[in-house]
Amino acid sequence: MAVPALRRGLRTLGTLLITLSAISPASSVFVIAPGVLTGAGSGAFYSFVAAAVVGVFMAFVYAELASAFPLAGGEYAITARTLGRLPGFVVLGIMIVTQVLILAVIALGVGTYLGVLIPGLSAPVAAAVTCVVAGLVAVFDIKLNAWITGVFLAIELLALAVVAALGLLDPVRPFTELLTQPVAADGGPATVGAIVVATSVAIFAYNGYGSAVYFGEETQDAGRGVARAILLALGITVLAELVPVTAVLLGSADLGALFSAPNMLSHFVTERGGGTLDTVVSLAVALAIINAVLAIVLISSRLVFSSGRDRAWPAPVNRALAKVHPRFGTPWVATIGTGVVAAVLCFVDEQVLLVVTSTAIVVVYAALCLGAIAGRRSGATAHARYRMPWFPVAPVLALAALGFVLYQNARDPEIGRPSLLVTAGIALLAVVYYLLVRRRRGGWVLAEPVTEEPTAPARPDGDRS
Template sequence: MTTPPLRRGLRTLGTLLITLSAISPASSVFIIAPGVLTGAGTGAFYSFAAAAVVGVFMAFVYAELASAFPLAGGEYAIVTRTLGRLPGFAVLGLMIITQVLIVAVIALGVGTYLGVLWPGLPGPSVAAATCVLAAVVGVFDIKLNAWVTGVFLAIEILALVVVGALGLVHPARPVTDLLAHPVAAGGGPATVGAIAIATSVAMFAYNGYGSAVYFGEETQDAPRGIARAILMALAITVVAELVPVTAVLVGAPDLGQLFGAENMLSAFISARGGGTLDTVLSLAVALAIMNAVLAIVLISSRLVFSSGRDRAWPGAVSRALAAVHPRFGTPWVATAGTGVVAALLCYVDPQLLLVVTSTSIVAVYAALCLGAIIGRRTGSTAHARYRMPWFPVAPVLALAVLVFVVYQNLLDPAVGRPSLLVTAAIVVLAAVYYGVVLRRRGGWQLAEDVVAEEPPERAGDPGATGARTDQKP
């Protein structure tokens, strides 16, 4: 199946803007961070700090692997080329379910924060409409989408600066209290186990810096540019999330009221800045969430597009998903399909969405760490333009942390253990599909690798849209 190339319309800055918008630090702080605070109390500081350390390790791994394989398939395309087709398809199963679910999870936050301005808004319907609108915008030129996400990203960063200032300018307690005496949300000291379980949620809050790889076929000088975008995205994300979370913990007048509030960030802002500021920042967060939905739809559609190009599904389905818009050079069918499916998922129980997505990223991270180690040993990543420092420290330490996180999740009967079971079930189903369907039809024959780099005669040409293809040996 011959598929037209995606349009190479991004520079590193454009890729970075979309990647940061997908992470959406404001959405993470306002929507995901309260879950960390509920689980770890003021120990959430340690959870976010530990997640940042794991993030550094994983950013090194992502940067090297993405530099070697800057392909629209992202993690599954990398794992397939370093660990083999079966592990790669298992990762595809995890990612294709998780990515679309994440769109719905994030979109459900739109109604929550718009509800401050217009009480009584039907949350699921607002979220579904946001997903559909994001899909429509996502079909247009990728360069336009980069600028759109960049404008809204600036608004959400400003909102986080305001939150940070509210807590740090007039602190209610010293930072040393968070370090020496972390307390649980229900009172008493925060346990190491609770902090560790909350760390997996904090990892999810930071997650997304590796998403830059999905735009490898649309970024100029991708082997270098994608690695830079990944490392810069992590650094900016850690600062943009850890600082306001710390500010909330040291600046909240009453920790009991903070942890008991239905909307922790709204309660903090109202207590420190008043109801008007809470309304303004709620609108900014709603815009940030919409921006995140757009960015994640862009990412998810590249994954879906790549799976169609790699003939992972029945012929007609694969051909449709691999369609590229003749004018905009974007995967328009995959984009539209992602938006519609995500819109339908907005009516599913949010707790179920959380259980399905909570630990799948741990399995994907582990596969990437193994891919980095095996790739160095076999030489499959030898052509990467970026090489991580102190190899194999990053993947080995990241694997050790991931094992500990899995162990702590096994001890959690509410979310952790069910989530691990769901993750395992998805892997098993993917393996069954691979064996029963793909192996029967002669194996999973991936499409030609798209080398995400301009041909020498076109390098440096901002309007270059072509891509050289080499048959995978």
């Protein structure tokens, strides 16, 4: 039986556009960054810088692993091939739950910002409709979707440039104050512990640059193109998020009023630019969130499709999820199903969604770091067209940073500790399902999709040419 194959219709630019749209810097700044500000106050600057350092380490790890295994299954497909099938299935369990939940979390921001134009708009209803429509649009050709996301991405980057200009062109406080006197949201000094806990949220705000790997089976020259897309996506994301957040902290007249505002970024834009500008920026952010939902549906559906192709579920479910549209070459059942499930989850309490997704990505990052080390030792990644510099510095330092973040989260009784417990619960359920169901039914089959012709091996210090 032939392995279901996706159409290879993307170049590196198209993969980069979808990846950046999934990260959605504007959504991260307007929807996720307030959580960092609430937790760390003006110390959020340090949280975003620390998250960027972790991001550099992880981008190197992602780039090498994605170059070796540019597969639609993403992190779980990589982990299964470097650490073994059971760890890979655990990562699949964590990713397939959290990825769709993240989609719902992002979509809920649509109602918040469209509410500026449509008073009384129900956020869950707006989010659910957005998810369903995105699921239908995502069925179309991947190249068309890349251009759609690219247009919306340009709009959101322009909105972020406006926010940055509002704060940086006429700052209220000097930059040195952020460095030497960071204050908490309650007015006291920002503690190291609070800044570190907020760093896990900042990591989540940057997260998504590794998502380029999900389009590895649809990207031409994937072994090199996907690695480049990952590294470029991280660099652009850090600039697009860190600069506006810094501008808000420097340009806000009253940090206490900023931190207590129901919508911090809207409060800042109104304060510095007036209500009309806030309305225009809010519309741009709503479009950015809609764009992010579309991009994340594209990503999540590849994960779901791959899980069906790898026979992770009962046979009828696997056959349905692995179906590829005969005209568009896209996983149409997995795509529509992802949109519908995410729409239902939009009606779940948002705090529950945040708890479930908060630390899961940290655990997945740790698995990839271990996979990068194991892949080098076993030779599993020897064919990668990109090799990270200074190995094993990046995975080792990333593991150290991730361990510290997990430790600080374990001390946080509000979100951090509950999130760790939920992530552990999901991992345990995945282990039980794998041992009692998948292994007893002939094992978990990792399908080998059709790949491009192999090319020359990589130089030890980076890209192959």
